[in-house]
Amino acid sequence: MKMPSVFCWLFFLTSCRIAGAQVNKQPQPDIKVTFVNIINKLPLVLDSAKYINCFKETFTISRLNYYISNVSLQTTGKKTIPELNSYHLINEEDTASKSFSFFISPNQYTSLSFLIGVDSLKNVSGAQTGALDPLNGMFWTWNTGYIMFKMEGNSPSSSVVNNKIEYHIGGFSGANNVLRKVHLNLNDTFFIHQEKITEIIIKVDLDKIWNAQHDLKIMKTPVCTTPGVLAAGIADNYSKAFEIIKIIHQ
Amino acid sequence: MKIKIIISLLVFVITATAFIYNKPPHKLTYLKLVIPKGWPKPSNDIFLANPLTEEGFVLGRKLFYDGRLSKDGNFPCAGCHQQFAAFATYAHDFSHGFNNSFTKRNAPALFNLAWMKEMHWDGGINHLEVQPLSPITGTNEMAETLPGVLAKIKEDTAYxxxxxxxxSDGIINSQHLLKALAQFTGSIQSYNSKYDKVKRGEDSFTVSEAAGYKVFLANCNGCHKEPLFTDNTFRNNGLPLNEQLKDMGRMGITGNPADSLKFKVPSLRNCSITFPYMHDGRFLSIGNVINHYRTDIDTTQKILDELLKKRLIISNQEKLDLTNFLTALKDEQMLRDPRYQEPNYIYRSPDIH
Structure with missing residues (x-):
């Protein structure tokens, strides 16, 4: 009789595992967030397209990278449901990087929030991986911390070498912290269904970087590569660039 | 009988399946940082998210001695951080980097890093794990890129x-590389100098060393605080600005004019072999340093440290005694510890670039 009892136990344990695995495989409600970078109604085309800002300064953009982290949705009951391990590096050159999806419980949601940049904790916690891997070129090696937002380009209004525009915006503590929380209302309260993907499309109008809150002419400030008052001002400006343009229930 | 055989077979199959599900656990040999008696706790637990293991230490040590971390193979970490010099660069004001370049600051000695909150003379680096990124990618140091390093070591079956x-996942990525390096460098400890042995009652000072200890306590311990011989603060010690380097120290990190010309207080442990001194290696001997504090402090500087507003009064005899005491901070055990040596170390004349 001993053998069968051992057998029963093993069978029981094994079946538990299989059952557990099945639960994980069940389709989950899904949400997708997509970022569309534009410049004042025009699509962003790196290098070739010329744009004009509100100060009549002509410019081109050659590189655009920024971090979106700590994404969460708020329910009608004012509960905040966070995406787990929420760190995304949006890279204009890589289409796949401009969308991300995650699991969230079916519920009625009223708003979406996220941080532009990487929260301070991850800036002081040593070597990270994935989106936060320092090999992504978004990490300072002279003054520890992530470059939260990186935009490079050229403009005849810039007096620096090669008429460069170079904004490497970082700094995660103190008065000149550049972390900005963006809170976007979803207009209609909407229900995220099971087995359906809801896609939220966010327009990011980079034209705002020059004047959304502070007037920052290329002529005066073509370069910002250290934390400080200017970096914080640029962060104020780009934090106003995010706007939901569409919500699709697929 | 038949039933028994069938049952045994079933048990075997199920047990085997269970084994497949539950992979044997990844075996690690955990190590503990030594916290000598009377020492403070390490300032931040650098091994909290990076448990210190023999396996991580051995990997970190191999990386530390591997020239492939540099662009042309000539500049391993150990090129500028030499064990016989307490992991500073022996007898160099500035270290040598890729393509005949110089570093901009004197290479610091490496030991007791678990007690150090910030790395670099200006404290710009806030975690030991991310420290190596600076020398690896510095164009005047190792001049490599992270993808470049990873591509080279991924091919190596030993790695x-x-x-x-x-x-456990065996992935070769920057995070694991940096964590392993931190396990090695964070394990380099100095707590066996003559001074330590005297404190433990295992040895005794000479008359001159004992007199020097008194001079030390009266004049130096305010910043170079026992037992680490640094309080890890940033201070302006009245050095005139190096006009060529224009290195403003801590102010370059904080942007705060109140931090002008402040540099990290270095540990005095092993200082007899970490010459030249100061962030730019401007003083060749301990005697030069003592002279600075006796006669040369630039007292016109606005931000000058409170403790140095009055120049130190140290007689020539006291200077000699103090030098003897400071020499007793040399930790031969650390300098020769085979644990910190290059694996399969074969003696060759030191790399002098």
Whole structure:
């Protein structure tokens, strides 16, 4: 009789595992967030397209990278449901990087929030991986911390070498912290269904970087590569660039 | 009988299946940082998210001595951080980097890093794990890129084995590389100098060393605080600005004019072999340093440290005694510890670039 009892136990344990695995495989409600970078109604085309800002300064953009982290949705009951391990590096050159999806419980949601940049904790916690891997070129090696937002380009209004525009915006503590929380209302309260993907499309109008809150002419400030008052001002400006343009229930 | 056989077979199959589900656990040999008696707790637990193991330490040590971390293979970490010089660069004001370049600051000695909150003379680096990024990518140091380093070491089967031993998933990525390096450098400890042995009752000072200890306590311990011989603060010690380097120290990190010309207080442990001194290696001997504090402090500087507003009064005899005491901070055990040596170390004349 001993053998069968051992057998029963093993069978029981094994079946538990299989059952557990099945639960994980069940389709989950899904949400997708997509970022569309534009410049004042025009699509962003790196290098070739010329744009004009509100100060009549002509410019081109050659590189655009920024971090979106700590994404969460708020329910009608004012509960905040966070995406787990929420760190995304949006890279204009890589289409796949401009969308991300995650699991969230079916519920009625009223708003979406996220941080532009990487929260301070991850800036002081040593070597990270994935989106936060320092090999992504978004990490300072002279003054520890992530470059939260990186935009490079050229403009005849810039007096620096090669008429460069170079904004490497970082700094995660103190008065000149550049972390900005963006809170976007979803207009209609909407229900995220099971087995359906809801896609939220966010327009990011980079034209705002020059004047959304502070007037920052290329002529005066073509370069910002250290934390400080200017970096914080640029962060104020780009934090106003995010706007939901569409919500699709697929 | 038949039933018994069938049952045994079933048990076997199920047990085997259970084994497949539950992979044997990844075996690691955990190590503990030594916290000598009377020492403070390490300032931040650098091994909290990076448990210190023999496997991680061995991998980190191999990386530390590997020239492939630099662009042309000539500049391993150990090129500028030499064990016989307490992991500073022996007898160099500035170290040598890629393509005949100089570093901009004197290479610091490496030991007791678990007690150090910030790295670099200006404290710009806030975690030991991310510290190596600066020398690896510095164009005047190792001049490599992270993808460049990873591509080189991924091909090496010895590394494949060592990463697998140190990290359960065995992935060779920057995070594991940096964590392993931190395990090695964070394990380099100095607590066996003559001074330590005297404190433990295992040895005794000479008359001159004992007199020097008194001079030290009266004049130096305010910043170079026992037992680490640094309080890890940033201070302006009245050095005139180096006009060529224009290195403003801590102010370059904080942007705060109140931090002008402040540099990290270095530990005096092993200082008899870490010459030249100061962030730019401007003083060749301990005697030069003492002279600075006796006669040369630039008292016109606005931000000058409170403790140095009055120049130190140290007689020539006291200077000699103090030098003897400071020499008793040399930790021969650390300098010769085979644990910190290059694996399969064969003696050759020191690399003098």
């Amino acid at each position: 494949q084995r060592l990463f697998k031993a140190a990290f």
